[in-house]
Each structure stands twice: as C-alpha cells, then as structure tokens.
Amino acid sequence: MRNLVTVLLTCFLVGRTAQAATPFNYSANVGMALQKENAACLYIGNDRLTAGQRLRFVNTLAAHSDGEVEIASKADVQCQDVNQEQPGMTRYSLKVIRGALRKGAPAFAIANFDRPFRQVKHGVTADLDGDGRQEILRTCTSSEGVHLTIWKGAAFKGKRRWHGYDYLGYDVTANCRASETR
Amino acid sequence: MAKTVSGPLWVAQFPNSTSVDDLTEPFKSNVKKFLAALKAAGVSVSISATKRLKERAYLMHWSFKISEGLDPDKVPVMAGVEIEWTHRDQKGNKDLAASTFAASKMVDKYDIAFEPALVSRHSEGKAIDMNVSWTSQELVIMDGSGKEITINGVPKSGMNSQLHKVGASYKVIKLVTDRPHWSSDGH
Numbered sequence: 007m008r009n010l011v012t013v014l015l016t017c018f019l020v021g022r023t024a025q026a027a028t029p030f031n032y033s034a035n036v037g038m039a040l041q042k043e044n045a046a047c048l049y050i051g052n053d054r055l056t057a058g059q060r061l062r063f064v065n066t067l068a069a070h071s072d073g074e075v076e077i078a079s080k081a082d083v084q085c086q087d088v089n090q091e092q093p094g095m096t097r098y099s100l101k102v103i104r105g106a107l108r109k110g111a112p113a114f115a116i117a118n119f120d121r122p123f124r125q126v127k128h129g130v131t132a133d134l135d136g137d138g139r140q141e142i143l144r145t146c147t148s149s150e151g152v153h154l155t156i157w158k159g160a161a162f163k164g165k166r167r168w169h170g171y172d173y174l175g176y177d178v179t180a181n182c183r184a185s186e187t188r
Numbered sequence: 189m190a191k192t193v194s195g196p197l198w199v200a201q202f203p204n205s206t207s208v209d210d211l212t213e214p215f216k217s218n219v220k221k222f223l224a225a226l227k228a229a230g231v232s233v234s235i236s237a238t239k240r241l242k243e244r245a246y247l248m249h250w251s252f253k254i255s256e257g258l259d260p261d262k263v264p265v266m267a268g269v270e271i272e273w274t275h276r277d278q279k280g281n282k283d284l285a286a287s288t289f290a291a292s293k294m295v296d297k298y299d300i301a302f303e304p305a306l307v308s309r310h311s312e313g314k315a316i317d318m319n320v321s322w323t324s325q326e327l328v329i330m331d332g333s334g335k336e337i338t339i340n341g342v343p344k345s346g347m348n349s350q351l352h353k354v355g356a357s358y359k360v361i362k363l364v365t366d367r368p369h370w371s372s373d374g375h
Contacts, residue, residue, distance in 0.1 A: 043299075088236075089368065092343075092345075093343070108301055109296070109299055109301065110300050110301035111302070147302055148363075148365035149308070149363060149365065150317070151366045151367070152302070173236075173367060174300075174302065175317075176240070176300060178302045178303060178304060178305055180365070182365065
C-alpha cells in the first residue's frame with residue numbers, strides 16, 4: 007500500500023513538473039477566428055493543428071460571447087484572404103461546435119485552453135497560460151481595421167503577449183491606443 | 189423624386205472603387221508615380237480600395253445606427269440618396285420594428301460589425317489600400333527624387349519602414365496602424 011502511494015505521488019509530482027516546464031506559447035496557441043461569407047476561418051501561426059482539434063473562441067465586444075470551434079481542414083481555399091497572408095501564418099476552416107462567430111467581427115481563438123472567460127471594464131480576462139494571473143483580451147479599432155491584443159498585467163501598460171489584425175474594408179472611428187496597434 | 193424604403197437592395201448602390209483614376213489630384217498623380225516605381229522594381233501590388241463614395245458611407249453609417257436602436261426619423265437626409273429610413277404600416281403609421289429590421293438587413297449585407305465613419309481620406313479620394321509584397325533578397329527601387337534605394341530589411345511587405353520612406357518621397361504616406369492603407373497625409 008505504501009509503495010502504491012509512493013508511485014502515485016511520484017507520478018503526480020512528475021506530471022506537475024512537466025506541466026510547469028511547458029510554457030503556454032501565445033503565437034502557436036492564439037489566432038483569429040473569422041466568420042466569412044461561406045466558411046468560418048482561423049488564421050494562426052501554427053501549421054500543426056489537426057482536423058478535429060478543438061479551440062475555444064471569445065469575442066470581446068460589448069456583450070462578450072464565447073464558444074468552441076473544431077478544425078475542419080487546413081489551407082482551405084474558402085478561407086483565402088490576402089490580408090491574412092503573412093510569413094508563418096496558416097489558415098484553417100472551422101466547424102462551430104458551440105456558440106456563434108459574429109460576421110465581420112474577429113474573435114480570439116485559443117488552442118490548449120479550457121478555463122473560464124470573464125467580462126471586465128477593458129475587455130475579457132482569462133488565465134491563458136495557467137500561472138494563476140489573469141490575462142486581458144482587448145479589441146479596438148484603427149481607421150479601417152480591428153486590433154486584437156492580449157496583455158499580461160494591466161491593459162495598455164503591462165506586457166503585450168499577442169497581437170492580431172483584421173482589415174475591415176470600410177472606415178471606422180479609431181479608438182485604439184498606440185500600444186495596441188504597434 | 190419618390191423615395192425608396194431602406195433594405196438590402198441599397199447595398200449594391202454607390203459601389204467602392206479600386207481605380208487609381210478615381211483619386212483626387214495631386215494624390216492621384218503621386219500614387220501613379222509610386223505604383224510605377226513599385227512595378228519597375230518587381231513588387232507585387234494588389235489594390236483593394238481607392239475612392240469610397242460619401243453616399244455609401246452615409247448608408248453604412250446610418251443603417252448601423254438604426255440597427256442599434258436609433259429612431260429612423262432622426263437620420264439627416266443626404267442629397268442624391270433618395271432613401272426612406274422610416275417604414276410605415278398599411279395605415280401609414282410609423283413601423284419602428286420594420287425600420288430597424290430593414291436597417292439590420294443592410295448591416296448584414298454590408299458585413300459590418302463596427303460603426304462606419306461618415307468621412308475619411310477614402311471618401312475624399314486621398315487614400316489607397318493595397319497589399320504590397322516581394323520575394324527577392326534585396327529590393328532596388330527609385331524614390332521620388334530619382335535616387336535608387338536598396339531595401340534589404342523585413343518584412344517584405346507594405347509594413348517595411350524603408351518602403352514607407354520611399355512612399356513618402358512620392359507624398360504617399362503610410363498609416364502604420366492599418367496594413368494596407370496609404371494616404372496623402374498618413375491618416
């Protein structure tokens with residue numbers, strides 16, 4: 007019995023150590039989900055996502071909404087978008103499993119994450135990297151685009167961990183701060 | 189002229205342009221010179237927008253506002269846009285639900301989720317949106333003064349700060365907050 011407890015305790019500690027040694031990679035785990043005319047699409051700096059893999063999504067606009075999507079296929083022609091073509095960026099088509107992506111409003115899509123989102127004054131918070139501290143997810147507009155940012159610590163002043171941009175194709179009133187668009 | 193009630197059929201009206209010829213002088217000539225230099229240097233350019241009509245901006249802006257709850261009677265009229273924002277029932281009474289629904293249909297067809305601006309450099313004919321890219325190790329391009337400039341930094345796109353200086357030499361100024369956007373004054 008004592009041996010069994012020792013083995014279980016060892017497994018638990020080894021598991022914890024392995025978990026702590028694998029930091030959350032923002033560029034590989036966070037992307038942008040967009041509802042296009044004929045398909046839901048993901049643009050992310052990760053070419054290793056596989057069909058059937060699930061990601062959480064959250065839209066941080068006034069009444070935030072979140073849900074879950076599943077990778078349908080890689081490099082789907084329906085998701086071709088010249089404005090998202092950048093070195094290292096991979097596009098996927100998605101199947102919406104829960105909730106709804108809002109047309110024209112990009113959402114954060116997050117892989118390897120399963121904790122709650124919470125609405126706050128400056129956006130939505132969640133402990134993305136599992137360090138016990140909340141990250142802040144923000145959406146703002148420039149002259150004709152949307153900037154999505156993730157901040158560690160205070161929004162605008164803390165460390166920016168991730169940035170995404172979507173070109174809207176029409177003019178809007180800019181409300182981003184300089185630190186959100188760099 | 190009789191007015192036509194609001195609805196998705198309006199969305200096809202007043203289309204945007206991707207033609208450089210629709211820009212306003214002297215920005216038009218400046219853009220043409222810059223584009224010629226880009227082409228001569230072997231840069232790939234894809235133009236997504238030049239002139240956006242103020243009538244389209246009016247339709248987008250106010251349909252969005254009505255869809256968010258604005259009383260359609262409060263929308264100002266615009267010369268040349270014979271739209272009736274207020275829908276009425278068979279007795280001639282104002283039908284707020286139908287007005288809001290029609291505006292929402294327009295918003296959906298325009299594919300907008302953020303409040304559109306009424307005025308911009310695009311509506312003034314002083315802005316161009318274009319995706320710019322190249323693959324060569326070095327980009328050799330002529331600037332506005334006729335001097336050869338070698339660009340060897342990254343990214344190999346319209347977000348390259350060395351290319352922004354070349355654009356500025358043609359008085360085509362980059363707005364860095366919006367990847368495809370260049371204008372007469374960087375706004």
